Structure formats: structure tokens, C-alpha cells
Amino acid sequence: MADLKVDFGKFQLKNPVMTASGTFGYGLEYSQFYDISKLGAIMVKGIRSVPSDGNPTPRVAEVTGGMLNAIGLQGPGVEKFLHDEHYLPGVKKTGATVIVNIWGKTAEEYAEVAARLEAEAKNDITALEINISCPNVKAGGAAFGTDPKLAEQVISAVRNATALPLITKLSPNVTSIAEFARIAEACGSDSVSLINTLSAMAIDIETRRTKLANRTGGLSGPAVKPVAIRMVNEVYKAVKIPIIGKGGICNGADAVEFMIAGATAVAVGTANFVDPYVPLQVIDFINDYCDRHGMKSVSELTGSLLN
Amino acid sequence: MPNCTLISNERMHGQYFRAVFDAPEIATDATPGQFVHIRIDNRLDQMLRRPFSIHNALDGKLTIVYKVVGKGTQTFSELPAGSVCDILGPCGKGFSAPAGDVIPVAVCGGYGAAATFMLTRQSKNGGVLLLGARNEKDILLTQEYARAGFQVKVATDDGSMGIKGRVTDLFPELLKEYQGKKLFFYGCGPHPMLMALAKLLREKSLDGELSVDHIMCCGVGACFGCVVKVNDHAHPGEWMYARSCADGPVFKLADIYTE
Numbered sequence: 001m002a003d004l005k006v007d008f009g010k011f012q013l014k015n016p017v018m019t020a021s022g023t024f025g026y027g028l029e030y031s032q033f034y035d036i037s038k039l040g041a042i043m044v045k046g047i048r049s050v051p052s053d054g055n056p057t058p059r060v061a062e063v064t065g066g067m068l069n070a071i072g073l074q075g076p077g078v079e080k081f082l083h084d085e086h087y088l089p090g091v092k093k094t095g096a097t098v099i100v101n102i103w104g105k106t107a108e109e110y111a112e113v114a115a116r117l118e119a120e121a122k123n124d125i126t127a128l129e130i131n132i133s134c135p136n137v138k139a140g141g142a143a144f145g146t147d148p149k150l151a152e153q154v155i156s157a158v159r160n161a162t163a164l165p166l167i168t169k170l171s172p173n174v175t176s177i178a179e180f181a182r183i184a185e186a187c188g189s190d191s192v193s194l195i196n197t198l199s200a201m202a203i204d205i206e207t208r209r210t211k212l213a214n215r216t217g218g219l220s221g222p223a224v225k226p227v228a229i230r231m232v233n234e235v236y237k238a239v240k241i242p243i244i245g246k247g248g249i250c251n252g253a254d255a256v257e258f259m260i261a262g263a264t265a266v267a268v269g270t271a272n273f274v275d276p277y278v279p280l281q282v283i284d285f286i287n288d289y290c291d292r293h294g295m296k297s298v299s300e301l302t303g304s305l306l307n
Numbered sequence: 308m309p310n311c312t313l314i315s316n317e318r319m320h321g322q323y324f325r326a327v328f329d330a331p332e333i334a335t336d337a338t339p340g341q342f343v344h345i346r347i348d349n350r351l352d353q354m355l356r357r358p359f360s361i362h363n364a365l366d367g368k369l370t371i372v373y374k375v376v377g378k379g380t381q382t383f384s385e386l387p388a389g390s391v392c393d394i395l396g397p398c399g400k401g402f403s404a405p406a407g408d409v410i411p412v413a414v415c416g417g418y419g420a421a422a423t424f425m426l427t428r429q430s431k432n433g434g435v436l437l438l439g440a441r442n443e444k445d446i447l448l449t450q451e452y453a454r455a456g457f458q459v460k461v462a463t464d465d466g467s468m469g470i471k472g473r474v475t476d477l478f479p480e481l482l483k484e485y486q487g488k489k490l491f492f493y494g495c496g497p498h499p500m501l502m503a504l505a506k507l508l509r510e511k512s513l514d515g516e517l518s519v520d521h522i523m524c525c526g527v528g529a530c531f532g533c534v535v536k537v538n539d540h541a542h543p544g545e546w547m548y549a550r551s552c553a554d555g556p557v558f559k560l561a562d563i564y565t566e
Contacts, residue, residue: 025529029553032527045531053548060524060532064352067524074531074548221354273525274346274354275393 002290003297004283006040006265008242010165010190011126013040013097013265016298017255017283020246020269021045021101021129021169022071023220026081027091033276037095038283040265043193044081044091046101046131047117049109051077061202061211066221066248066270068200070214073103073137078113082120092124099167103131107144107153111161118162128164130155130189133171133196135218145171145196151180155187167244170194170235172224177231178238185239192235193244193267195228220270222248229261236262236303250278252285259286259301309333313390314368316383321444322375323418324384325362330369333396337364339425340401340495340518340557343371344526346393347383357383358523358552360422360495361397362448369394372421372448398526399556402493402516404429409491412437412481412515413457414474414504416496420448422518423493427455435460435481439474439500443467474500475507482511491515492560505563515560520551528553536564 004015019030021043027036036042054074061068081087081100091098100117104110114128132145132154144150155168168184170177172195181192197218202211210216228247235243245263248270249255255266271278290298311330319325333343344356357379363370375384386392405411405426411434413423420438427434436452439462446468449459460477461469470476474496481490492515494504501517508515524532534548537558546564549555 023525023530025525025527025531029525029527029529054531054534057534058522059534060522060530062353062355065354067355069524069530069532071531074534222351270354273530274356276395276527 002287002295004287005297006299008127008165008191008264013126015040015283016259016265016286017279018043018099018244018265018267019272019279020267021131023269023272026087027094027096027098028086030272030276031094034280035094037097039096039279041097041099041126042091043099043101043129043267045075046073046103046134047075047078047081047113048073048102048104049078049113051075051080056213058211058213061217063202063219063223065223066219068202068212068217068219069197070212070217072214073134078116082117088121088124097126098124099127099129100125101129101131101169102158103134103137107157110154111157114158114162114164118164122164125164127167127190128158128162129167129169129193130158131169133169135171135173135197135199135216142171142173142199145180146174148179148183151183152187155184155189159188165190167191167193169196171196172227172231172247173199178234181235181239185241189241191242191244192239193246194235195224195231195247198224198227220248222250224248225254229257232258232263233261233305249282250274252282252289255282255286256289256301259298260303260305262303262305264299264302309394310391311369311394313386313388313392315388316386318384319372319447323372323447324375325370325372326383328369328392328394329367330394331367333394334364334367334369337361337369337397337425338401339429340422340493340516341397341399342556343369343394343396344398344523345383347379347386350382353379353382355524356395356526358398358520358526360518362421362424364397364425372418374418395526399552400554402426402518402557405432405434405491408432409489410434410485412490412492414492414494414496416440416474416500417445418447419496419518420452422495424448424451424455426493427452427457433457435485437462437474437477437481439463439477439496441465473503475503478507478511494518501563502565505560505565508560516557517560517563518556519558519563520556523552526552537562538564
């Protein structure tokens with residue numbers, strides 16, 4: 001039995017397996033299947049200052065090796081998230097470790113949400129994940145994650161607004177993801193998570209219309225994994241802060257690959273839709289892998305790439 | 308999340324199939340209008356689960372009646388008896404059981420009739436199936452409903468079976484025949500049909516529940532992919548999105564938003 005604890009400096013997790021924001025609801029949706037407190041953490045769906053409707057439908061389309069989505073960050077807003085039993089109060093009763101994904105349409109809004117979460121629930125929240133990479137909303141999201149100056153503004157604003165540990169979720173839709181990781185580190189982010197979905201499009205050839213009402217969406221699933229592995233390795237070489245690797249993880253072997261590339265922890269996303277039990281299988285696989293390879297701690301895996 | 312063995316998977320006619328699974332856990336809990344979310348195979352071009360209305364759940368067996376509409380259902384229709392499928396369910400909110408002395412009226416389009424069938428077992432007062440479809444080839448399950456004690460009325464667009472017209476065109480005859488009786492309506496079918504039904508029920512001050520859905524992904528309320536517009540009761544006249552997989556697929560008539 002290897003030591004599965006992972007250290008992010010300002011916080012520790014019982015194991016390196018999380019569930020990615022946007023693929024796990026607010027946690028309770030999956031607590032009907034298993035005890036979600038067994039996970040390293042759950043990253044809940046993006047929260048902003050006010051409720052938001054999200055995009056028109058259809059919002060999802062299946063493609064080879066994964067799917068496209070353009071949900072558009074539908075959500076209850078911070079007030080309801082903090083006080084309604086379907087959200088944070090209910091999830092905390094499960095004993096789960098909660099990381100809250102936050103977004104806004106301006107840097108000030110990001111900061112406002114962060115400050116509010118800290119003021120009202122700092123003991124219930126392990127960290128905040130700053131979403132500067134959603135490709136499916138016009139203002140906010142990717143606009144901040146693909147412009148170095150805007151990224152700096154948002155991350156700094158959140159940093160100044162809260163003492164909670166910060167994770168910056170990076171967009172793969174840039175020329176150099178390492179540049180954005182360096183910005184996050186310089187602005188005081190305690191960690192980076194990558195990758196968000198790849199901007200993509202699918203067309204129904206019979207109707208000659210895009211399969212998503214939003215026209216474009218984010219590609220996720222096993223098709224993106226090699227891209228994500230390359231990016232995690234690039235970022236690992238560029239920054240000192242710990243990395244949460246994600247992008248197409250379907251099983252334990254995929255997760256181990258991310259850790260070898262440089263990730264301290266991983267998050268399961270689209271695979272939750274296929275099989276809700278994947279995150280638990282990943283935890284077991286990592287444990288067995290460490291035993292087989294004589295590793296006493298899972299931290300030995302991080303960045304253990306030999307060439 | 309049980310792995311269930313396919314007992315049979317047979318073509319009814321045309322593109323319509325009936326699959327029966329040995330699924331005791333799901334069959335025990337299932338109520339009319341709920342669905343199961345089936346992982347059809349491990350192919351990379353169809354990773355996601357497919358939702359199917361529960362047609363029947365009895366004696367440990369789960370029956371679904373489906374139409375081949377795309378590659379997922381095509382693959383599913385080719386699975387032989389003995390195949391094992393990973394099935395999530397029963398999922399979603401189903402129809403409420405007919406209460407007291409009401410007579411349930413299922414108003415369905417095509418294979419939407421699969422989703423309301425279990426109401427026949429819950430009703431103590433019989434019931435009615437109003438079934439509409441493009442033509443007689445898209446009419447199914449009428450004999451099963453009749454055997455279960457439901458009166459069946461059919462409408463087809465081309466008049467090849469029943470009256471020529473829409474399923475809503477069966478209402479004048481129904482309301483005349485059941486004058487003075489307490490009716491409660493259960494709708495399942497294509498979206499435009501359901502919207503027309505919702506408007507008609509409101510016009511006539513009748514009540515019911517409608518099964519409304521959209522392309523699904525997770526099936527458990529996590530991804531917000533399958534949302535449909537429902538009335539936002541806090542802001543009259545406005546709509547909000549609800550998850551058809553978890554908040555529905557069955558919604559009360561009062562919640563159904565019609566443009």
C-alpha cells in the first residue's frame with residue numbers, strides 16, 4: 001500500500017484523483033453511486049456571481065474518441081451555491097473535499113466570487129479553480145485564458161481577493177501553454193490544471209448545420225489525451241507549482257501517464273459520463289502501480305519521465 | 308450499476324425493436340416514464356451511453372421498445388441474446404401514478420407509447436391510449452394496450468390507420484365519450500407534438516404530465532447537456548432550463564414552457 005497523499009503546499013489531498021469541473025455536477029449527482037469522499041477532491045461546476053442560463057441546445061455531440069460540448073456554464077450563482085442543499089451544504093454532508101471552479105465576465109467579478117466564497121465558506125472549500133479557459137462563453141472564460149494581459153489581470157485580482165489556495169485552469173487553445181502557466185505562477189496561483197477542452201466543430205452533413213447550437217464547442221475524451229500529456233510535460237518544465245493533469249483520462253494507466261509527464265494529481269472528466277466508477281478504479285490502479293514499481297509514495301511518480 | 312444480460316432483442320416490424328434484459332434490481336424500482344442509460348459497446352465512435360424509455364419492468368425483467376434512428380441504436384439492434392450490457396437506472400423522474408378515480412389517458416407519438424405502458428398496470432379504472440404517427444408502419448403496441456384494458460384510438464397523418472390527422476385531433480371524440488369523467492393526461496412523443504398537446508390541455512383546462520427530453524450525455528444530472536425550457540415560476544412568463552435527465556424527463560403540465 002503506497003502513500004497516496006499529495007501535497008500542493010497550501011493544501012494536501014488524500015489521493016491524487018479528482019473529478020473535473022463540468023463533468024461531475026456539484027457532487028451529489030454521483031453520490032448515488034459511491035462515497036465521493038473517497039476522491040482526492042471534487043471540482044464542482046463553474047460558479048459566478050449571478051445565476052446563468054448557459055447556451056441554447058443542442059449542447060452536446062458525440063464524435064470519434066470523445067464528445068463536443070457547449071454547455072456555456074449554466075449555473076445557480078454564488079448565493080444559491082452557498083446556501084441551497086443541492087449545492088455546497090449538501091455536498092459537504094458527504095464529507096467530500098470540494099474545489100470550487102469560479103468564473104465571471106470581468107476580472108472584478110472573478111474577485112467578487114472568490115471573496116464571497118472565502119467569507120462565507122472558507123472551511124468548506126479546499127481551493128478555488130480559476131476558469132479562464134471555457135471555450136463556450138463569449139465574455140469571460142477563454143477570452144481571459146488566451147490573452148496574456150487579461151490572464152494576468154484576472155489571476156492577480158483573484159489573488160488579491162482571497163487567501164484560499166488557487167488553481168488556474170489553462171486553455172489548450174493557445175500557441176504556448178507554458179507561457180500562461182508562467183503567468184499563473186507569477187501572479188500567485190498555487191497550482192495549474194490542464195487542459196480544458198479544445199475548441200472544435202462538428203457538422204451534420206445531411207442538414208449542413210453545426211451539431212451544436214453554439215456552432216463551436218469543446219472537444220474532450222480520449223482523443224485529446226496525447227495533446228494534454230504533451231502540454232502537461234511542457235508546463236512541468238516551465239513552472240515549479242504543482243500541476244493537475246486532465247484531458248481524456250479513461251483509466252488508471254492514463255492517469256499514471258499524466259503523472260509521469262509531470263502532474264502531481266489528475267482529474268477524470270468525460271469518462272464519468274461513460275462509467276461513473278472510473279475515478280475509483282483510477283485510485284486502485286495508481287496504488288497497485290506504485291506497489292509494482294516499488295514506489296513508497298505516489299509523489300515519486302510525478303515527473304518521473306526518463307527521457 | 309448492474310451488468311445485465313440480454314434475454315432477447317427482436318425486430319417487431321420495420322425499424323422497431325423490443326429488447327428484454329434480465330435486470331432484477333432495475334425492474335424492481337422502475338416506475339412509468341423513467342429511463343435506463345445503456346452503454347452499448349466500447350467503440351470509440353460511440354462511447355456515450357444511450358437513453359431508452361422503460362417499456363415494462365416485471366418479474367425481474369426489463370423491456371425496452373426502441374427505433375433504430377442512428378449508429379448507437381443500430382449497434383444495439385445487432386446485439387444477440389446473451390450479450391451483457393452495463394445499464395444505469397432506473398433514471399429520472401417518471402409519471403405519477405393515476406390517483407383515485409381518474410382515468411389515465413396516454414397521448415403518444417409513435418414509439419412514445421413505450422414510455423406510458425406501465426400506467427396500464429397502475430390504473431384501477433382502465434384508461435385510454437391516443438396514438439398518433441405518420442402512417443400505420445409507425446403504429447405499435449396498440450394490441451398490448453388493448454390487452455391491458457386500455458381503449459385505443461389512432462390517428463395517422465396519411466389516414467392509413469385510424470382517423471386522418473394529428474393525435475390531438477382525437478380529442479373531440481375522447482372528450483365527448485368521457486364527458487363528466489375525471490381524465491388525467493400523460494404525454495410522450497416528438498417535441499412539436501408535446502407542445503401542441505400542452506397548448507390543447509391548457510386551452511381545455513385539462514391537466515397532465517409530459518415526458519420532454521433532449522440529447523443526453525451523463526443521464527444523471529451532472530453535465531447539463533440535455534436541458535429543456537420550463538416555466539420559471541419565480542418569474543411568470545419567463546423560462547429557465549431544467550435537466551431532462553434528472554429534473555425530468557416527466558414534467559407537470561404547469562412546468563411545460565410553450566413558446
